[in-house]
Ligand SMILES: Nc1ncnc2c1ncn2[C@@H]1O[C@H](COP(=O)(O)OP(=O)(O)OP(=O)(O)O)[C@@H](O)[C@H]1O
């Protein structure tokens with residue numbers, strides 16, 4: 001029986017089949033995208049067929065870090081299970097899927113319903129990304145088991161979470177969230193550039209590429225700022241990014257030093273202090289008015305909540321996952337700031353992944369390959385049929401909200417309930433109404449959890465077939 005693994009991120013889904021894609025999962029955009037150039041709609045993996053990325057309009061299943069648009073999500077999952085990507089018959093497969101930290105219980109119920117009732121998986125396991133990391137290679141040392149105490153920093157698209165793990169279990173009361181993720185960083189860069197140079201407000205996709213190509217984390221912010229101020233045009237930091245030319249099939253890239261340009265066809269964007277002032281938000285959220293501690297102080301605050309005799313082990317076993325940690329200088333800056341915050345007798349070690357976006361998927365594959373995954377961890381279809389959602393609640397080691405949190409959630413849900421209905425009205429990829437945005441990188445800062453899930457799958461409805469008909473569980 002094949003085991004499907006989905007690291008279901010808010011920006012991309014890392015998807016594969018155990019034993020087939022263990023090191024190289026397919027990375028599928030978690031979006032339904034409307035392209036202006038050809039007026040076509042691309043669902044998830046289909047975006048690879050798009051040739052002109054100008055003024056794309058995105059519809060994202062995730063909003064403020066939580067899955068709310070189930071129609072869009074289903075269409076993207078259908079594509080992934082279809083012959084075009086994984087070619088898997090879901091009713092003959094097992095599934096491991098990641099979910100957001102602090103996922104709401106009613107959203108978790110919809111995950112479970114989807115997997116058992118819509119896709120009819122034989123068995124299924126749901127957990128947060130950080131809880132899988134100890135099974136992967138991030139902390140691997142020859143002939144040694146993973147450390148008992150780990151502190152994972154997951155800086156992805158929606159947020160940045162600091163997640164302590166003790167003996168394989170998330171220590172939930174010490175988990176911290178900073179409301180800064182790649183989404184906010186791209187958005188901030190887009191606004192800065194639009195104010196200073198070109199109007200890029202409709203060009204989220206291109207600005208995201210520029211961010212990934214040019215941005216770095218400064219190891220000395222004040223000194224780098226001064227370098228850019230003293231010699232605005234000729235300094236070692238400034239770069240020029242040559243915009244893509246889709247009609248000539250030329251992707252965007254950084255201009256080589258001294259390279260001459262054809263001014264009639266090649267336009268450039270100057271990236272000077274934007275290169276490091278944008279990532280700086282992660283370390284100083286107050287720079288943009290967010291009333292939150294920066295990453296290093298958040299790590300220290302999280303460790304302070306852990307058992308005192310174990311704190312030294314957490315300082316020594318910090319691991320980085322998530323796309324933002326790929327930025328050059330991230331690990332060095334964090335290490336030097338943490339060194340000054342940690343007790344003098346503690347060793348501070350930060351483990352970075354060469355491919356932080358794939359780290360969770362690879363750890364998930366190692367976890368799913370263990371003999372006890374199927375027998376002890378996953379919930380079977382029969383168990384679900386017998387006990388319903390409580391089968392999953394009992395077995396999955398996820399977050400259980402305290403009663404006070406539950407009251408707060410209910411208030412938040414009723415306050416945001418009207419927004420949640422929006423996704424229900426539209427079928428995935430069917431329109432470009434006002435709720436679609438050319439700017440999916442809206443700011444998440446300080447926002448409450450989202451509304452109730454927008455749609456619950458009913459038995460027999462659609463049965464895993466995609467919005468476009470071709471996709472579905474009837475893969476090869
Ligand atoms: N080299 C890079 N430099 C800067 N940012 C990067 C780089 N590579 C990826 N990113 C950013 O990382 C983010 C995606 O990271 P990741 O894949 O970990 O998120 P996700 O799992 O989809 O989302 P989430 O974990 O929030 O649900 C995007 O915002 C992307 O722009």
Ligand SMILES: [Mg+2]
Pocket residue numbers: 008009010129156157322
């Ligand atoms: Mg992620």
